[in-house]
Amino acid sequence: MNQPKDLPPATDLHLASRLAEIEPFHVVTLVTRAIELQSQGRDIVNMVIGEPDFPTPPAVVRAGIEALRHSQIRYTPSLGSTDLRGKLRGWYQGRYGIDVPESRIAVTSGSSAALLLTMGVLLSPGDEVMMADPSYPCNRHFVRAMEGRALTVAVDADTGYQLTAELIEKHWSPRTVAVMVATPSNPTGTLIPPDEMKKMHAVVRRKGGVLIVDEIYHGLTYGFDAHSALEFADDVFVINSFSKYFCMTGWRLGRMVMPQAYVPHIEKLAQNLYISNSDVAQQAAIAAFDAETLELLEENRAKFQQQRDYLLPALRDLGFDIPVEPQGAFYIYANCSRFTDDSFVFCRDLLENAGVAVAPGIDFGQHHAAQHVRFSYPKPVPVLQEGVRRLREYIKA
Ligand SMILES: Cc1ncc(COP(=O)(O)O)c(C=O)c1O
Missing domain, CATH: 3.40.640.10 (Type I PLP-dependent aspartate aminotransferase-like (Major domain))
Structure with a gap:
C-alpha cells in the first residue's frame, strides 16, 4: 500500500527517550514462547509465571x-x-x-x-x-x-x-x-x-x-x-x-x-x-x-507450602545453590552457575529442549543475574516432580 505523501514512513517512529531504558519483561517473553510451544502440542512444565494456578474463589x-x-x-x-x-x-x-x-x-x-x-x-x-x-x-x-x-x-x-x-x-x-x-x-x-x-x-x-x-x-x-x-x-x-x-x-x-x-x-x-x-x-x-473464601485461601496456602517443601530440597539435590530458605511468596531464587554461565541462554535452552519454563535472573536486575534463575512453584506436586525429572535429564545430558 502506498503511504500518503504528507505522512512520515511507518518506520519513522516518534519514540519517547524513556523507552530506551525500559527493558522487556523477559518472563512474559518466555511465557509467550511456552504458550506457542504448547499450541504446537508440546507439553511444557511452566514454572515461569508468577501466579497461583488455583481458580478465583x-x-x-x-x-x-x-x-x-x-x-x-x-x-x-x-x-x-x-x-x-x-x-x-x-x-x-x-x-x-x-x-x-x-x-x-x-x-x-x-x-x-x-x-x-x-x-x-x-x-x-x-x-x-x-x-x-x-x-x-x-x-x-x-x-x-x-x-x-x-x-x-x-x-x-x-x-x-x-x-x-x-x-x-x-x-x-x-x-x-x-x-x-x-x-x-x-x-x-x-x-x-x-x-x-x-x-x-x-x-x-x-x-x-x-x-x-x-x-x-x-x-x-x-x-x-x-x-x-x-x-x-x-x-x-x-x-x-x-x-x-x-x-x-x-x-x-x-x-x-x-x-x-x-x-x-x-x-x-x-x-x-x-x-x-x-x-x-x-x-x-x-x-x-x-469466611468461606478465607477458609479456602488458607487451604491454598497449605498447598503452596507443600509445593515449596517438595521443590526446595529437590532443586538443591540437583545442584542448584539456594543459600536462604524462601519463607514466603511462591518463588525459589536459585544459583545455577554449576550448569551455565548465562542463565538467559540456560532458560531458553531448557524451554526449547526440555520443555521446562523458568525465569532468568536478568529480569530482576544485574547483580549475579547470569548465575541465577527463578522457579515459580504454584503447581501441583506431580507437575513439579515432572519438572524436576526433566531438569535432571537435561543437566545429565
Ligand atoms: C512484588 C510484586 N509487586 C507487584 C506486582 C504486580 O501485581 P498486580 O498488578 O497483579 O497486583 C507483582 C506481580 O508479580 C509482584 O511480584
Whole structure:
C-alpha cells in the first residue's frame, strides 16, 4: 500500500527517550514462547509465571456474576468503592489488629497501578528510588516511566537478598527520595524481619524520604503470618493486591494504604489516569473476605507450602545453590552457575529442549543475574516432580 505523501514512513517512529531504558519483561517473553510451544502440542512444565494456578474463589466469581446480572456497571469513585474500602479496613483490623481509616485506603487496577500512582506523586525528574537488586522488574520501570531513576543496590544471601537499614544509610544520595522494598520478595521469597523494617523506616524518615513497602505476598508465608509496616508506621505507602493470596490476577484489582497527606494527590492522579477501577471486579472482591473464601485461601496456602517443601530440597539435590530458605511468596531464587554461565541462554535452552519454563535472573536486575534463575512453584506436586525429572535429564545430558 502506498503511504500518503504528507505522512512520515511507518518506520519513522516518534519514540519517547524513556523507552530506551525500559527493558522487556523477559518472563512474559518466555511465557509467550511456552504458550506457542504448547499450541504446537508440546507439553511444557511452566514454572515461569508468577501466579497461583488455583481458580478465583467461587464466592468471588458468584459475586461478580451477580454484579453483572443485577447492577449497572458504572464508574466508581477513583479511589475505589466505599463498600470495598470498608471491607479492607475490616481486613486490616482482623488480620493485623490495626485501624486504618478508609480515607487512607485506595483500590487500584492491580497493585501495578498503586505502584505507578505512588511514583507519580513522589517523583520529579531525576529523583531516585532505592531498591534491591534483585527485585521485581517492573519497579525500576515504573520509576523510569515517571521520570525518576532507580537506584539499585546489590544484595546477597547475607541480608536475605533484602535491603537493610545499613545499606540504605550507605547508598542514600542527595537525589534519593524513596526506598522501595517487597516482603516477601519477588524473586527470592525472603522477608524483612520486623525489627529491621523498623530500623529501615527510621533511617528513611531521618533522611526525609518515603518508605514504600510492597506486601503483595502477605498471606503467602509458611508457618507464620507476616507483619505489616502499618503496625508501626502511618507515614509509609503499603502496596497490596487481590492478585496473589486471593487468586485474582486477571481481575486486575490492587490496593494501597497511603499517608493521609498524600490522599488528594493520589486521588487526583487516579482520576486523570484511569477514572475508576473495574466496577465488576470491585463488587466481586467484596466476597473475598467471606469466611468461606478465607477458609479456602488458607487451604491454598497449605498447598503452596507443600509445593515449596517438595521443590526446595529437590532443586538443591540437583545442584542448584539456594543459600536462604524462601519463607514466603511462591518463588525459589536459585544459583545455577554449576550448569551455565548465562542463565538467559540456560532458560531458553531448557524451554526449547526440555520443555521446562523458568525465569532468568536478568529480569530482576544485574547483580549475579547470569548465575541465577527463578522457579515459580504454584503447581501441583506431580507437575513439579515432572519438572524436576526433566531438569535432571537435561543437566545429565
Ligand atoms: C512484588 C510484586 N509487586 C507487584 C506486582 C504486580 O501485581 P498486580 O498488578 O497483579 O497486583 C507483582 C506481580 O508479580 C509482584 O511480584
